[in-house]
Amino acid sequence: MPFTPYHFGPASWIGLLFNRYLDFLTFLIASVIIDIEPFLVIVFQLNYPLHGYLHTFLGATFTAFLLAILMNRLKPWLDNLMVIFHLKQPTNFSKIVIASICGCYSHILLDAPLYPDIHPFYPIKTNPIYGLVSSSTIYTFCAVSFLVGLILLLIKIYTIKKENI
Numbered sequence: 001m002p003f004t005p006y007h008f009g010p011a012s013w014i015g016l017l018f019n020r021y022l023d024f025l026t027f028l029i030a031s032v033i034i035d036i037e038p039f040l041v042i043v044f045q046l047n048y049p050l051h052g053y054l055h056t057f058l059g060a061t062f063t064a065f066l067l068a069i070l071m072n073r074l075k076p077w078l079d080n081l082m083v084i085f086h087l088k089q090p091t092n093f094s095k096i097v098i099a100s101i102c103g104c105y106s107h108i109l110l111d112a113p114l115y116p117d118i119h120p121f122y123p124i125k126t127n128p129i130y131g132l133v134s135s136s137t138i139y140t141f142c143a144v145s146f147l148v149g150l151i152l153l154l155i156k157i158y159t160i161k162k163e164n165i
Helices: 005-017 024-033 036-043 057-084 093-111 135-163
Strands: none
Touching: 005 024, 005 093, 005 135, 024 057, 024 093, 057 093
């Protein structure tokens, strides 16, 4: 994805539908955190591949576990933030880990069909996923997913507000 916000589309509705099994906020962050790599490459003009180590399942796994630890430590503060957005949910470290891994992996699965320089199964230096799905299909899926996620979010907020009346 050239623009990380595309990843928020699928993450929003998946996170909302499966929030019984995963931590919603962690899933959202995990779905975009992998793009810290190309961001740093571009900003600091690094002599490093745009889609390098973090855009592999191995790198994403490492990133997911670091994110899970961070999110678990920030949980008390983040819970207060989620109340403001009517998205507080019962969560635990298992849900945070699952959300983190699934979010990071979803990023790889959305990017790998688009870019030949991604090596998702590193140390294998090929991308068997490249070209399996057209870029227009992926972009359309992400854009429509964003709308679906927004609708689900509005329904959730409306339902919570109605229950509190």
